[in-house]
Amino acid sequence: MELYNNSQLIRKSMADFSKAVLEPIAYEDDRNARFPKEIIKEMANKNYFGLTVSEEFGGNKSDFTSVAVMAEELAKANGSAAVISITHVISAAHAIEKYGNDEQKKAYLPDMVSGNKLGGYAFIEPGASIAAGANKVVAVKEEGYYLITGKKTLVANGGEADVYVVIAQTNAEEGLKGLSAFIVDGDEVKAAKNIDKLGLRSFPTAELEFNKSKGQLLGNEGDGLKIANEIQALSDIAHAAIGVGIGKKALEESIKHSKTRVQFGFPISKLQAVQWMLAEMAEKIHTLDTLAYSAAKKVDAGEDYMNESVYLKMFAQKATFEIGTNAVQIHGGTGYSREANIERYFRDLRGLFNFDSINEYPQKIIAGNLLK
Amino acid sequence: MFDFTDSQLELQQRVRKFVNENIFPNLELIDKGEYQEELFKEWCKTGLVTLVAPKAVGGIELDTKSCAIVMEELGYGDVGVATGFGANNLGSYPLLISGTLEQQKQHFGPILEGKYGAFALTEPGAGSDAGAVATTAERKGDEYILNGTKCFITQGGFAIDMQSSMVVFASTDRTLGSKGLSAFLVKGGTPGIRVGKIEDKMGIRGSQTVELVIEDLHVPASSLLGEEGDGMKIAMKTLDSGRLMVAAQGVGCGQRALDLAVDYVKKQVEGVKPLAKQQAIAFKIAEMEASVEAARQLVYRGAFLKDNKQPYSHHSAITKLFATEMAMNVANSAMEIMGSYGYSKESGIEKVWRDARILSIYEGTNQVQRLVISGGLLR
Numbered sequence: 172m173e174l175y176n177n178s179q180l181i182r183k184s185m186a187d188f189s190k191a192v193l194e195p196i197a198y199e200d201d202r203n204a205r206f207p208k209e210i211i212k213e214m215a216n217k218n219y220f221g222l223t224v225s226e227e228f229g230g231n232k233s234d235f236t237s238v239a240v241m242a243e244e245l246a247k248a249n250g251s252a253a254v255i256s257i258t259h260v261i262s263a264a265h266a267i268e269k270y271g272n273d274e275q276k277k278a279y280l281p282d283m284v285s286g287n288k289l290g291g292y293a294f295i296e297p298g299a300s301i302a303a304g305a306n307k308v309v310a311v312k313e314e315g316y317y318l319i320t321g322k323k324t325l326v327a328n329g330g331e332a333d334v335y336v337v338i339a340q341t342n343a344e345e346g347l348k349g350l351s352a353f354i355v356d357g358d359e360v361k362a363a364k365n366i367d368k369l370g371l372r373s374f375p376t377a378e379l380e381f382n383k384s385k386g387q388l389l390g391n392e393g394d395g396l397k398i399a400n401e402i403q404a405l406s407d408i409a410h411a412a413i414g415v416g417i418g419k420k421a422l423e424e425s426i427k428h429s430k431t432r433v434q435f436g437f438p439i440s441k442l443q444a445v446q447w448m449l450a451e452m453a454e455k456i457h458t459l460d461t462l463a464y465s466a467a468k469k470v471d472a473g474e475d476y477m478n479e480s481v482y483l484k485m486f487a488q489k490a491t492f493e494i495g496t497n498a499v500q501i502h503g504g505t506g507y508s509r510e511a512n513i514e515r516y517f518r519d520l521r522g523l524f525n526f527d528s529i530n531e532y533p534q535k536i537i538a539g540n541l542l543k
Numbered sequence: 544m545f546d547f548t549d550s551q552l553e554l555q556q557r558v559r560k561f562v563n564e565n566i567f568p569n570l571e572l573i574d575k576g577e578y579q580e581e582l583f584k585e586w587c588k589t590g591l592v593t594l595v596a597p598k599a600v601g602g603i604e605l606d607t608k609s610c611a612i613v614m615e616e617l618g619y620g621d622v623g624v625a626t627g628f629g630a631n632n633l634g635s636y637p638l639l640i641s642g643t644l645e646q647q648k649q650h651f652g653p654i655l656e657g658k659y660g661a662f663a664l665t666e667p668g669a670g671s672d673a674g675a676v677a678t679t680a681e682r683k684g685d686e687y688i689l690n691g692t693k694c695f696i697t698q699g700g701f702a703i704d705m706q707s708s709m710v711v712f713a714s715t716d717r718t719l720g721s722k723g724l725s726a727f728l729v730k731g732g733t734p735g736i737r738v739g740k741i742e743d744k745m746g747i748r749g750s751q752t753v754e755l756v757i758e759d760l761h762v763p764a765s766s767l768l769g770e771e772g773d774g775m776k777i778a779m780k781t782l783d784s785g786r787l788m789v790a791a792q793g794v795g796c797g798q799r800a801l802d803l804a805v806d807y808v809k810k811q812v813e814g815v816k817p818l819a820k821q822q823a824i825a826f827k828i829a830e831m832e833a834s835v836e837a838a839r840q841l842v843y844r845g846a847f848l849k850d851n852k853q854p855y856s857h858h859s860a861i862t863k864l865f866a867t868e869m870a871m872n873v874a875n876s877a878m879e880i881m882g883s884y885g886y887s888k889e890s891g892i893e894k895v896w897r898d899a900r901i902l903s904i905y906e907g908t909n910q911v912q913r914l915v916i917s918g919g920l921l922r
Contacts, residue, residue, distance in 0.1 A: 504670060
């Protein structure tokens, strides 16, 4: 089975770009939690931001596998840059491409492809999960647009994006079915605070305040949950590819370290305990790789990929932690020092799959299906 | 075995008070690596600057159980701070094992005045393989001359700046391998030993970790602890004791992670359902508490064995292995329960998670513990 289709062709070019442009800034940007604004244009120039946008609106729409390949290759050098890009091309551009009307697509997509506008995504709310129906961000219909009020947190590309896809309540009585999606311009919202994180530190996350912010409805009223679920599932697949990218680098560096680190008169790669740790890392990376790209293939085939994305997420959350843990352990004290890349990989891996609510746990969804 | 005496309870309260008043309000600064000297000054006021100095030299000579209580409480506050303060115990065990009264006075004198000691064994080429120490000590007349490089030395820079006392391991005969290893008492500030690189670490940023560059360091022959070639034995016995203390920190760290998760879960309501009523969360909390408690029992049993002069080396390896992996896993579970908030710095668990990761690496990686444990069973 060939999981990668034509994507191998673009993989090389992405890998080269990643190494040349993203790797040199990764260390300092992680330390300073600096958003690497300058790379947005550079990635756009490489046509990476058109991967989910049709030609009509300036894009070079490709299969989803290519998006996963991009996520993986960017992540090999810079996990934050990969998540910034995925937020842009999936959560914002893809959502507008798929659910926007022609006017909206014309207004936003060409600028998003060219990197003039960066996309962000506002879903999570402080205190409780939106999926539990406890959300407090509401959208009220006015002439021609909606006015959105409330607070979102951990907004992806928050504070830096020029355009946000926002999930808000249009009909509180209907609960989840009353959720709708909106396009909101960056200057309509206020970034109340940046959220400093364990890892993925140059991927900007912020708390955003909406105060009668103007929003354009994306799709129809009540489409919010459907759109949010789709964004979530596609992002999970892409995040798994990011985990594969970081994981491969962590494994590569662990192999190198184990072959050069001499203790007891021989390289520690001769120790069975170290070999086992390497093998277990490889097992998890290989499985994650298979899960990510077979899910991407389902997306491309137009088949239902929700189940795949959920199983993948359940596996990935544990696997990414274990890959990182082993990589640090093989490196010993060196792996704990910020001088080595390993500790950054470990922190970045830890952030790819966080569930803000019991409702988002893949177990809940799988069990729900089993017990239907 | 597990009952605390009144004085142990008082000790526990004293450290808790210190943690609440001096560590918790300053966690952000501590995590930046700042505030270390001020905090240490406050710590000295508790009378616990070193826990292990013999009464003969003016110390409080706590039993192992009391030491474990202190380290558990400090680990609850901040593992970095516990590691830093702990240097005055780790660096002092060699004196208890092989020091003469004169050497003990020399070592504990500055420490009891409120200074940091240090324990310098690890080298770039000698981590898990302690026998591979390449630092040499050459006898010349009534002196030894030391040359080499040490790394990952806790509070090493403070010990030098404060002109305090540290124990440095060097080989007096490299042809003998680990049997040629010897331990020396070195006064901080002596020409020939200086700080090289200062490590920038993922966690335990409330302690200082440095490289020590040793170039033609002259120490009097009377600085030798025990005999030439006693170094390996001294180092291993020191680490046997140290492991129980690392495990005690792990228990504190795990307890802290558990408490943060419990606080979060109790406050969080999903829709109309409190998170605490979600079985998936509640059971995870139960597993976390079970493993914290199991590790705690291992620590206090280890302390009991040592205080009662029973063999405890095998047990301390088991304890270090279990308690440190527990701390890492419990911290990770706590972060998972707290979701994206847990991944943010303001959650508090983020720092605990970074701190917890060191415990299975330092003072003998957990792979070394597995070697010790399996070696005991399979010989």
